[in-house]
Amino acid sequence: MESQETAHCIVCGEATDDGITVVNQFICTSCEQEMVKTDVQDKKYPFFIHRLKRLWMHINA
Numbered sequence: 740m741e742s743q744e745t746a747h748c749i750v751c752g753e754a755t756d757d758g759i760t761v762v763n764q765f766i767c768t769s770c771e772q773e774m775v776k777t778d779v780q781d782k783k784y785p786f787f788i789h790r791l792k793r794l795w796m797h798i799n800a
């Protein structure tokens with residue numbers, strides 16, 4: 740049995756094993772799903788962009 744460390748989602752801060760890791764940054768499944776279906780026109784979009792900016796900055800650093 741593998742013991743996995745519970746990751747914290749960078750978007751919502753939830754601790755869960757259910758999600759994806761992008762460049763060492765963890766995004767939970769629900770946030771990933773939200774982002775996939777979030778339209779640019781959506782009010783939530785700026786929120787995701789704001790949270791993800793850190794991630795992109797990390798990648799481009």
Ligand SMILES: [Zn+2]
Pocket residue numbers: 748749750751752753766767768769770771
């Ligand atoms: Zn999340």
